[in-house]
Amino acid sequence: MPFLSASTTPHGAIIGASAPPTPGIVHLGLGNFHRAHCAVYTAKALAIEAGEWGIDGFANTSQRVVMPMRAQNYRYSVLELSDDATRTGIVDVHRGAAIVSDTPEAFIASVADPTRRILTLTISELGYCRSSRTGRLDTDIPAVRSDIADPENPHSTIGLIARALTIRSLSGEPMTILSCDNLQSNGRTTRQLILQFLDASRADEDVVNFVMRRVAFPNSMVDRITPATTATTIAHVENSLGVRDRCPVPAEEFSMWVLEDKFAAGRPAWHAAGAIMSDEVEAYELVKLRLLNGSHSLIAYLGALDGRETIAQAWAQPFIRQAVNECIERDYLPSITLPRGFDPKEYIESLSERWANKRLEHRTAQVGSDGSAKLLQRIPVAAEHALASGRVPHMLALTVAAWICAIAPQDGYDPGPVAAEIREPARGQLTEATRHEHSPRRAARAIMRNGFMPPELVAFAEFTHRVEELVETIVRHGARAASRDAVDAVETDPCEEE
Structure with missing residues (x-):
């Protein structure tokens, strides 16, 4: 059985539309949830309204998804599972896949690139380096402490984003940072943590002003259950599509995304793909x-x-x-x-x-x-x-x-x-x-x-x-x-x- 690739993708299997070659979105946290949620909404949005909204994807440390996606021309399948039916489709919106811990400079460069307009995050609650005691940036975390002392060579997620925004501020090009994690007021929380890091690391006033005035942090609510991939998932995809996918994503049929429509440099037509734009x-x-x-x-x-x-x-x-x-x-x-x-x-x-x-x-x-x-x-x-x-x-x-x-x-x-x-x-x-x-x-x-x-x-x-x-x-x-x-x-x- 052939492996999934651009040449072996079955006719009619693409969910929504394929993205153009140039990414407009950077994503950090290349796990199952992102690939069954934001990526699917983006694919469906591109089928309704074209745009430069490919995704440059980064995993934190694991090769588990990155290597198969590279081998498959960044394509993968989503297996929707309900009690009475299954449905399989292929997502083709990613235009890069890398591991931040291996090449942090590549992530920083991608976020700093003026042609990238949105950074989306699925890094779990732990990735925000937030203190459970104070709700503020946790400076007791060794990586955060190290990054504050040497902000040009960061290792923590917040330090990496802050470094990228520091470089991006030189161009002045606006950007949106969109948290897709289960944090209350996730946009506002992300903004506060980044500003706290910039303050602690004594960033230039111009950088702080850029983040405050030119970077948007809309709140969002995301909802879709995406279990871990198993051998059963792979077998289902093989039976359905006739190709072997090394990194398929199982997901429930239900999906929900609620967003504040506060984007600094445009966005895909996510609203037309089913996302709810709301002030609540x-x-x-x-x-x-x-x-x-x-x-x-x-x-x-x-x-x-x-x-x-x-x-x-x-x-x-x-x-x-x-x-x-x-x-x-x-x-x-x-x-x-x-x-x-x-x-x-x-x-x-x-x-x-x-x-x-x-x-x-x-x-x-x-x-x-x-x-x-x-x-x-x-x-x-x-x-x-x-x-x-x-x-x-x-x-x-x-x-x-x-x-x-x-x-x-x-x-x-x-x-x-x-x-x-x-x-x-x-x-x-x-x-x-x-x-x-x-x-x-x-x-x-x-x-x-x-x-x-x-x-x-x-x-x-x-x-x-x-x-x-x-x-x-x-x-x-x-x-x-x-x-x-x-x-x-x-x-x-x-x-x-x-």
Whole structure:
């Protein structure tokens, strides 16, 4: 069977249209999500309105996607999976693929190039070098500290972008930096972090003024579930297209993108391709961050502790469904001002359908990864909203407790093989924080008080106490018992009856 390339692409298989040779977009974070989301919207937009909107793609460190894309003339397939059908198409909008850690100067040059007009980012919450304690640039990160001292030779993502903008300021050509990550107010947050880096590294005033006046940072909300690629994904593509793709992307059928229409140097016709241009992006962000992402975390950690390998398997468990539904109704929805015309019941029903999609094979461990960064975007504000009104958010406390038990189990407690697969950069720090603690409650208290949750939330002693109780219940009696405890507490809480 031939490998996918420009010459072997089946007739009619291209999604949208192919991009022209010259890129107008630089992208950092060449993983599955970008390739099934922004790249697909761009391909569809080009079929409606032509433009110089090819994508110069950069992975952070991995060759896993870069090398196959180069071998395939930068083409790859997207396999859409729903419960009743599959659909496969080929995306042809990338015009370069490289690894930043190997050639940082190539990334800097691409962003600085006046012909590039947009930089898009999918670098995960960790890539922004943001302190969980302060919300500001984390100058305790060694790479950030090094970059501040030597900004002309950067290694951190923020340092690399700042260096590129410094060079670009010489031309004065405007640019848009578009975060496509699950950060609240992701555009504004990115802008603040870059300006903080420029200030710390004593950048010239002309550079700072250029960033403030000529670089746009629109907020955005992105939504599409894209599991890891497996051998099954590759086999599906081969059967569907008759070619062998070495880097296909599996994705659900659902896709959503909400953007502020604030671009400094033009953009593709993303609106015509289905993206929503709105002045309520932050409201949509909160809906997604809490109802989808926050609930996803609870499903993942309870599912992992219950030995469920996929999200669909976890969602099929009645105790998990009940816990998540209570969390949405009691803890998350009251903390959100919904966008105009938004139907929460319809959205919640769609979430249930998406989580139940068995064909996706979305790994529980993948969803539970990087919890130390992700939970900061999902838990604190909603929890503080409830606590300030005199109510303990039991289901949010359960989410934190399940994360602690899955990631930092004490000696004598085995959270199981699924939990062991969860990637957590802070695992070592969590273990160190609890090294001298000899009870589940004390271990939970040590984690809560050692900077893994913001001090504003930890200041509510009743929340920390509830997390401690639920950690002990998980360790002594299991995740199901802790979930039942939390649900029972919600149903008997006098504040809930008012």
